[in-house]
Amino acid sequence: MNNSVIEIVNVTKSYEPESKALINVSLDISQGAFVTIIGPSGCGKTTLLRLMNGMTGIDSGKIIVMDKDLENWDKIQLRRKIGYVIQQGGLFPHLTVRQNIAFVLRISSVEKQAIEKRVSELAKMMGFDERQLNAFPSELSGGQQQRVGVARALASRPEIVLMDEPFGALDNITRRNLQHEIKEMHRKMKITFIMVTHDLHEAFTLGTHVAIMNKGEIVQFDTPENIQHEPVNKWVKEFIHI
Numbered sequence: 316m317n318n319s320v321i322e323i324v325n326v327t328k329s330y331e332p333e334s335k336a337l338i339n340v341s342l343d344i345s346q347g348a349f350v351t352i353i354g355p356s357g358c359g360k361t362t363l364l365r366l367m368n369g370m371t372g373i374d375s376g377k378i379i380v381m382d383k384d385l386e387n388w389d390k391i392q393l394r395r396k397i398g399y400v401i402q403q404g405g406l407f408p409h410l411t412v413r414q415n416i417a418f419v420l421r422i423s424s425v426e427k428q429a430i431e432k433r434v435s436e437l438a439k440m441m442g443f444d445e446r447q448l449n450a451f452p453s454e455l456s457g458g459q460q461q462r463v464g465v466a467r468a469l470a471s472r473p474e475i476v477l478m479d480e481p482f483g484a485l486d487n488i489t490r491r492n493l494q495h496e497i498k499e500m501h502r503k504m505k506i507t508f509i510m511v512t513h514d515l516h517e518a519f520t521l522g523t524h525v526a527i528m529n530k531g532e533i534v535q536f537d538t539p540e541n542i543q544h545e546p547v548n549k550w551v552k553e554f555i556h557i
Contacts, residue, residue, distance in 0.1 A: 319379070320346045320475060320507045321367055326376030328362055336362040338531040340376070344524075346474070349501050349508045351518040354528030354554075360511045363528070364477055367509065368397045381474060395423055398468025398476035398506075402483050406452040406463055413438075413448040416466045423471065437466040440500075458489035465497070469506075478510035482517070490514075494521060515555060519543070527551055 321344040328337040336359045344350050352360045365371040366378060369390040378385040380393065406415050414421075416437055420430045438448055441462040452460055461481055468476050482490040498521055501508050512518050518525050519539040526536045535547040546552040 318345045319343050320348075320381060321509070322377075322379040323363075323366075324377040324379075326366065326378065327374045328359075328366065328371065329374055335531050337366075337373075340531070340533055342526060342533060342536060344507065344509065346507055347505045349498075349521055349523045350510070350526060351522035351524075352509070352511045352526045352528060353513065353515060353518040354534075356513070358528040359531045360528055361479055363526075364479055364509065364511050367475075367477060368394050368399065370394075395419060395471060396473055396475070398471070398473040400461075400464045400468045400476065400478040400481045402480045406460060406467075408452050411449050411451055412443060412455070412463050415452070415463055416448075416470055418467060419471050433470055437469060441466050456489075457485050458493060461485065461493055462496075465500075469504075473506065475507045475509065478508065480511055480513060483513065490517075497521065519555075527554065529554075 321342070323340055323342040326337055326340045327335060329335045340359075340363065342363075352363060354360055362371055366373055367380065369385055369388065380388065381396070385393075407418065410418065413434055416434050417430050420433060425433075434448070438444075443459075443462070443466075447455070447459070452463065455463070464481065482493055485493070494517060497508070500506075501521075508521075510521065519542075522539055524536060525539050525542055527534050527542065529550065535542055535551050537545075542551070542555065546555065
C-alpha cells in the first residue's frame with residue numbers, strides 16, 4: 316500500500332474511432348492532495364475526471380482507486396465513497412436543502428439519527444440556518460446552491476471529492492469567497508480534492524498540484540510554483556501567460 320489514492324496508468328479513451336479524448340495519460344494523485352486540472356476547451360479535462368469514479372469507461376490502461384483496480388469496484392459503492400460536485404450544484408429541485416444534503420446517506424441506509432447529526436454538522440460548516448435547510452434549491456442564490464452541492468458531496472465523509480468547474484457560473488465575488496472556503500476545508504479535513512477548472516487563477520490558487528492538459532494529454536503535472544518557475548515547454552509558458 317502506498318500514498319496514492321488514485322493512480323491512472325497509460326489510459327486512452329476514444330469517443331469516436333478517429334477522435335481520442337485521452338491519449339496514454341498517466342497521473343498519480345496522493346492522499347490529501349488538491350489537484351486542479353486545467354487546459355483549453357476540449358482537451359479532455361472532464362473526461363479525465365469522470366473516469367476516476369467509473370462514470371466514463373476506458374479503452375486501454377489501468378486505474379487504481381483507493382488501492383483497488385477500478386474494474387473490481389462495484390460502481391455504485393465506489394460513487395458513494397467519492398463526493399462529486401458539478402456546476403450549479405446539480406441539486407434535486409423537488410428536495411429541500413436538508414433532503415439534498417442527506418440524499419447519499421439516506422440511500423445508503425444510514426440511521427435517521429446519524430443522518431440528522433451529519434446534516435446539522437454540515438449545515439453549521441456551510442453557514443445554513445434552519446430556514447435555509449427547509450428551503451428548495453430555487454429559493455437559494457447560486458453561491459448557496461453550490462454550498463449545498465459541496466455539503467452533499469461531503470455527507471458520507473468521502474476520501475475523495477471530484478469537482479467539475481463548480482464555480483464557473485458564479486459572479487467573481489461569490490467565486491472568490493467559495494474558493495477560500497474550499498481551500499480552508501481542504502486544509503482542515505485533509506480530503507483529496509480533484510477539480511476541473513477553466514480559471515487559471517483558481518487552478519494555481521487552490522491546487523497543491525496542477526495538471527495542465529492539451530489535446531488529450533497531460534503536458535505538465537507539478538506544484539504551481541514549479542510550473543510557474545519551470546514550464547516544461549513553450550506551449551505551457553504561453554498558456555500560463557508568463
